[in-house]
Structure formats: structure tokens, C-alpha cells
Amino acid sequence: MPSKRIKRNQPHKRQESIDDEDIISDLPRNVIDCILGKMPLRDAIRTSVLSKKWRLNYLTIPQLVFDDQFCKELIDFAKKKKTRKFFNYQFNEIVTNSLMLHPGQIERFKVCIPKFSILGYPNVNKWMLYLSTKNIKKLTLEYKKNSVRHKLPPHFFSCLDLTYLKLRNFDFAPPPELKGFLYLEKLVFFGVHLANNCFESFLSSCPVLQKLHLRGCSGVCHFNIIGSKLKILCIKADDKFESISLENAPNLTKVTVALEKAVIGCLIWLSLGIVWLKSNYFV
Amino acid sequence: MASSTTGEKKILTLKGGDNEEFILEESLVLQSELLKNMVKEERVSSIPLPSIKSKTLVKIIEYLKKHAELTPSNKEEFKNFEKEFVNVVLEELLDITVAVNYLKINGLLEFCCQAVADRIKDKSVEAVRKIFRIESDFTPEEESEFRKETPEAFEGDLDDTTN
Numbered sequence: 001m002p003s004k005r006i007k008r009n010q011p012h013k014r015q016e017s018i019d020d021e022d023i024i025s026d027l028p029r030n031v032i033d034c035i036l037g038k039m040p041l042r043d044a045i046r047t048s049v050l051s052k053k054w055r056l057n058y059l060t061i062p063q064l065v066f067d068d069q070f071c072k073e074l075i076d077f078a079k080k081k082k083t084r085k086f087f088n089y090q091f092n093e094i095v096t097n098s099l100m101l102h103p104g105q106i107e108r109f110k111v112c113i114p115k116f117s118i119l120g121y122p123n124v125n126k127w128m129l130y131l132s133t134k135n136i137k138k139l140t141l142e143y144k145k146n147s148v149r150h151k152l153p154p155h156f157f158s159c160l161d162l163t164y165l166k167l168r169n170f171d172f173a174p175p176p177e178l179k180g181f182l183y184l185e186k187l188v189f190f191g192v193h194l195a196n197n198c199f200e201s202f203l204s205s206c207p208v209l210q211k212l213h214l215r216g217c218s219g220v221c222h223f224n225i226i227g228s229k230l231k232i233l234c235i236k237a238d239d240k241f242e243s244i245s246l247e248n249a250p251n252l253t254k255v256t257v258a259l260e261k262a263v264i265g266c267l268i269w270l271s272l273g274i275v276w277l278k279s280n281y282f283v
Numbered sequence: 284m285a286s287s288t289t290g291e292k293k294i295l296t297l298k299g300g301d302n303e304e305f306i307l308e309e310s311l312v313l314q315s316e317l318l319k320n321m322v323k324e325e326r327v328s329s330i331p332l333p334s335i336k337s338k339t340l341v342k343i344i345e346y347l348k349k350h351a352e353l354t355p356s357n358k359e360e361f362k363n364f365e366k367e368f369v370n371v372v373l374e375e376l377l378d379i380t381v382a383v384n385y386l387k388i389n390g391l392l393e394f395c396c397q398a399v400a401d402r403i404k405d406k407s408v409e410a411v412r413k414i415f416r417i418e419s420d421f422t423p424e425e426e427s428e429f430r431k432e433t434p435e436a437f438e439g440d441l442d443d444t445t446n
Contacts, residue, residue, distance in 0.1 A: 022415065023374060027377065035399045036400070038393075046408055050411060094433075094435075
């Protein structure tokens with residue numbers, strides 16, 4: 001039903017704001033944080049010289065994103081200065097400082113780590129330590145170089161409030177004492193090597209996991225997924241991957257399995273639930 | 284006055300800042316966390332929103348209707364609508380953003396903030412000051428000192444226009 005609009009006799013309209021009045025600096029703080037979080041970090045940093053009110057605004061952005069674009073701009077800058085070391089130093093410095101100077105909550109942290117010279121290795125473990133004290137919810141850690149896999153820093157396993165996790169080019173070997181990520185809803189692994197026999201038990205320690213994406217992962221041939229919350233499962237081109245067995249997954253609505261080559265004996269066991277197989281489904 | 288034929292749909296009146304009244308289905312306003320709580324907990328049928336200009340409220344109601352009609356098949360159309368929705372003069376966009384924040388319509392808040400952010404992105408400091416009428420209270424020495432702290436943020440081609 002369309003809504004009706006009733007016109008009343010309008011009182012004299014309030015005068016629009018005077019022409020030279022600042023129209024943004026006094027917006028509610030969470031709105032300013034949200035606006036700053038929606039632009040590349042470089043643009044947000046530039047707002048720090050607008051006026052005294054803006055001086056520290058960019059430091060409290062709840063999302064810290066150091067993505068490919070951030071790297072590209074920094075590399076362009078380093079090229080002008082003709083020093084690669086400078087880039088490494090700056091990258092590390094900017095990420096570390098943004099975390100150390102951050103006074104509030106950090107909701108989301110994303111970093112795409114480019115190729116580094118040995119001299120300027122990034123302080124990933126230190127970042128994780130800070131993030132774990134900030135109750136980080138959404139975390140993306142990516143190493144750009146595909147041929148090398150990196151160890152997860154020990155403090156990573158202290159970030160227990162994660163709801164979203166994406167890792168690229170890591171070795172994933174959770175310590176035996178890890179109780180699991182109790183709030184994790186979405187897990188994305190690209191090029192991650194899964195240490196033997198730990199992935200299944202890790203999955204079962206994520207009780208609210210709804211979405212699982214694995215692409216180009218290795219280390220696991222067979223695994224059982226036992227989870228009543230899982231809704232979406234997507235597995236692509238995983239080495240040596242032979243079978244998945246799903247047990248007690250009544251919420252599963254979408255399964256995509258695409259293997260590089262169909263492996264004989266690849267078996268997908270769907271015991272319960274309505275499953276819609278999207279494409280590239282080899283048996 | 285506004286009883287529906289089915290007798291099922293509840294009707295709600297929103298009163299904008301200049302006393303203009305808007306009558307709409309209660310289900311539409313449930314997208315706003317603030318109004319949802321008011322409707323559910325206090326069972327009100329008329330809600331005064333004196334801090335929101337009627338012009339802004341018209342826009343927001345227009346969005347709520349479109350959003351309520353969103354289905355997988357008209358996604359594209361909705362996207363175009365959203366694009367047009369934020370294609371307004373800056374003062375109006377900021378009014379909508381603040382109102383949406385107050386009403387707690389989270390998806391729309393994110394979208395409006397993105398639209399404001401897009402007007403700052405790639406602009407020079409001077410242009411941003413002009414666009415939002417921000418007056419610098421730094422001395423030129425202070426400003427150049429601060430710029431030196433993060434030189435990479437000020438490098439490259441930045442847009443000096445206020446468009």
C-alpha cells in the first residue's frame with residue numbers, strides 16, 4: 001500500500017545553514033569514523049591536516065585496511081625516492097604505528113604483505129599481539145607471493161573473538177591447547193597448508209561456522225565436516241584432495257566442489273540436509 | 284482514516300521536523316532499529332522526529348520502500364536507485380546520513396558514508412576544505428610539519444577541484 005503524505009500548512013522554513021559554515025566537522029563521531037573507514041587509508045591520513053578537530057580523527061577508524069592499492073601507492077612513492085628499503089621500512093612503520101596509536105576498538109584489520117627484503121621483515125607477530133588486545137573481529141592476512149608459505153605468528157592464536165578470518169599463503173597448525181574460535185562464522189583459506197590431522201578437530205572447535213572456503217590448499221586428503229551450522233561450503237582446486245564427508249549438516253544450502261583433476265574415488269558424502277550442487281562437481 | 288482493507292497491516296505516522304506527517308505501513312519502518320524498538324516496546328502509532336527535516340524524511344521513506352521491494356531479480360534496478368539516491372547536493376547527503384545514523388538504518392548508513400567518502404577520495408586538502416567549508420586553524424608552519432610526518436599521503440596527483 002502506498003504511503004500517504006499529508007501536507008500541513010508549513011511554518012516559515014528554517015533558514016538553511018549559513019553559507020560559510022563547516023558542514024562536516026561536527027557530525028557524530030561514529031559517522032566520521034564510518035566515512036573515514038570507507039576510503040583508502042592514504043586519503044584518510046590526509047584529513048589529519050584539515051584542522052585541529054581532524055588532527056587525530058583518522059587514528060580511530062575501526063577498520064584498518066592495508067590492501068594492494070595501499071601497497072601500490074607506497075611503492076610508487078618509494079620509486080620516486082629510488083629506494084626499495086624505504087618502502088619496506090615505511091610499510092612496516094605505517095601498519096605498526098596505525099595499530100599502536102589506535103585508541104579504540106578495531107573491528108576489521110586487513111593486510112596484504114608484499115614481497116619483502118630480509119632486512120625489512122614485517123612485524124606480523126607484534127600486529128597480532130595488538131589486535132588480540134583490541135578484540136579484533138574480522139581479520140585478513142595475505143602474503144602476496146604465492147610460492148612461499150609463512151608460519152602463523154604465535155599471537156595469531158590469541159585473537160579469539162574473530163568472526164571472519166581469511167588467510168593466504170600460510171601454514172596452518174593450531175597449537176594443541178587452542179580451544180577454537182568460538183565466534184568464527186566465515187573462514188577463507190587460500191593457498192594454506194593444513195597440518196596433518198588438525199583441520200578436522202579445528203573445524204569442530206568452531207561451533208558457529210557458517211561459511212567455509214578453501215582454495216588451493218594442501219595437506220589434507222580426506223576430511224569430515226561435522227557441523228550443524230555450516231551453510232556454505234566451497235572448495236576449489238585442492239591438491240590431493242580426495243574426499244569430504246559431511247555429517248549432520250542440516251543447514252547446508254550450497255556446496256561447490258571444483259577439483260583441478262577429477263580424482264578417482266573422490267567421494268562426497270552428504271548425509272543430511274538439502275544440498276544444491278552448483279557446478280564443477282566431480283564424482 | 285487510513286485503515287487498510289485487509290485489516291492486517293498496521294499503520295504508523297511519522298512527524299518530520301516541520302510538522303509534516305507521513306503515514307506508512309509499520310512494517311516499512313522496522314528497517315530502522317530505533318523505530319523498531321519504539322514500535323515494539325511502546326506500541327506507539329505516531330512518532331515525532333523533530334530533528335529530521337521533512338525533505339530528508341521523504342528521501343528516507345523512499346529508500347525504505349525500495350529496499351522492502353528488493354528481490355534477487357531486481358538487484359540491478361535497486362543498485363541504480365541507490366546510486367541516484369546519493370546523487371544529491373552535499374548538504375542534503377549529509378542531512379540524510381545524520382538522520383539515518385539517528386534512526387539506525389545500518390545498511391543505508393554504510394552506503395551514505397561511502398558516498399561521502401567518495402567525495403573526499405583523491406581530493407587535495409585544499410579541495411576538501413572548500414567542499415566541506417572547513418577552516419584550517421593551523422599555522423602554515425604547523426601544517427607543513429604535519430605533512431612531513433606522512434609524506435606519502437600527500438604525493439601524486441590530487442584533485443584540486445571541488446566537483
